[in-house]
Amino acid sequence: MSERLAVLLQHALPKQRLTLLAGRVARARGGAATRWLIRRFVAHYGVDMAEAAEPEVAGYASFNDFFTRPLRDGARPIASADFVSPVDGAISQLGAIDDHHIVQAKGHRFTTTALLGGDAGLAAGFRHGSFANLYLSPRDYHRIHMPCAGRLTRMIHVPGSLFSVNPVTARGVPDLFARNERVVCVFESPEHGTFAMVLVGATIVGSMATVWHGVVNARRTGKPSEWRYDGQDIVLAQGAEMGRFLLGSTVVMLFRPGTIAFEESWSPERPVRLGERMGDRPA
Numbered sequence: 001m002s003e004r005l006a007v008l009l010q011h012a013l014p015k016q017r018l019t020l021l022a023g024r025v026a027r028a029r030g031g032a033a034t035r036w037l038i039r040r041f042v043a044h045y046g047v048d049m050a051e052a053a054e055p056e057v058a059g060y061a062s063f064n065d066f067f068t069r070p071l072r073d074g075a076r077p078i079a080s081a082d083f084v085s086p087v088d089g090a091i092s093q094l095g096a097i098d099d100h101h102i103v104q105a106k107g108h109r110f111t112t113t114a115l116l117g118g119d120a121g122l123a124a125g126f127r128h129g130s131f132a133n134l135y136l137s138p139r140d141y142h143r144i145h146m147p148c149a150g151r152l153t154r155m156i157h158v159p160g161s162l163f164s165v166n167p168v169t170a171r172g173v174p175d176l177f178a179r180n181e182r183v184v185c186v187f188e189s190p191e192h193g194t195f196a197m198v199l200v201g202a203t204i205v206g207s208m209a210t211v212w213h214g215v216v217n218a219r220r221t222g223k224p225s226e227w228r229y230d231g232q233d234i235v236l237a238q239g240a241e242m243g244r245f246l247l248g249s250t251v252v253m254l255f256r257p258g259t260i261a262f263e264e265s266w267s268p269e270r271p272v273r274l275g276e277r278m279g280d281r282p283a
Contacts, residue, residue: 045139078239081277092133114178117158150187152234
């Protein structure tokens with residue numbers, strides 16, 4: 001199938017209905033049917049179950065339990081670095097924020113203001129900063145961890161479309177990450193200042209959850225929601241779990257100017273693993 005046709009199909013598909021159906025199937029405790037589905041998924045995508053805390057398919061009551069499976073202890077050591085990869089996945093794009101524009105793919109850019117749900121004040125802090133878009137494929141570990149320590153200050157749920165976020169769609173759908181449903185998590189680091197982690201939803205992503213809130217988008221009302229945590233002391237250490245996807249998607253990270261110098265080996269399409277060195281604060 002050509003990329004053009006794949007993108008046209010994305011526009012034509014009833015993405016909301018497919019997502020609702022996928023969510024019901026993923027939550028179902030279907031016994032033998034659930035185990036069959038998990039086995040087919042493992043075989044098709046080549047999932048390495050030896051890394052999971054529970055390597056046996058029979059140990060999962062639902063597809064969601066399998067998809068958000070924890071890793072065994074020691075499977076992802078945390079590198080000694082100011083910033084580490086928060087996920088297993090692949091780099092879609094990364095680099096400098098051009099004024100307030102982020103590269104989505106060749107020929108496509110979007111603004112930090114659009115990504116952050118129209119909050120120009122929040123976006124202004126990342127002007128001329130740095131960004132990284134990390135794509136999680138279906139075979140990847142789907143919990144999201146902290147690139148550095150931080151205290152949670154805000155969370156914003158931005159309703160939107162549910163296009164796929166795979167590389168083909170990223171090349172073919174303008175403003176994809178600022179168009180899809182997303183959860184914006186804003187943190188304050190004593191060493192590195194304000195940074196944001198944006199969890200981007202996609203087709204058949206049943207929901208997105210955080211460790212402090214649980215499922216954020218359990219009910220899709222079509223209206224933005226915001227939570228402030230100024231009076232709470234929600235602090236997460238580097239490498240600690242902060243959230244998870246129910247089915248695969250993308251994480252977009254935003255850093256203020258002068259915050260991070262990415263590793264020289266980090267470049268688009270490069271696979272990354274949770275805990276590996278992402279970069280350090282410039283000297």
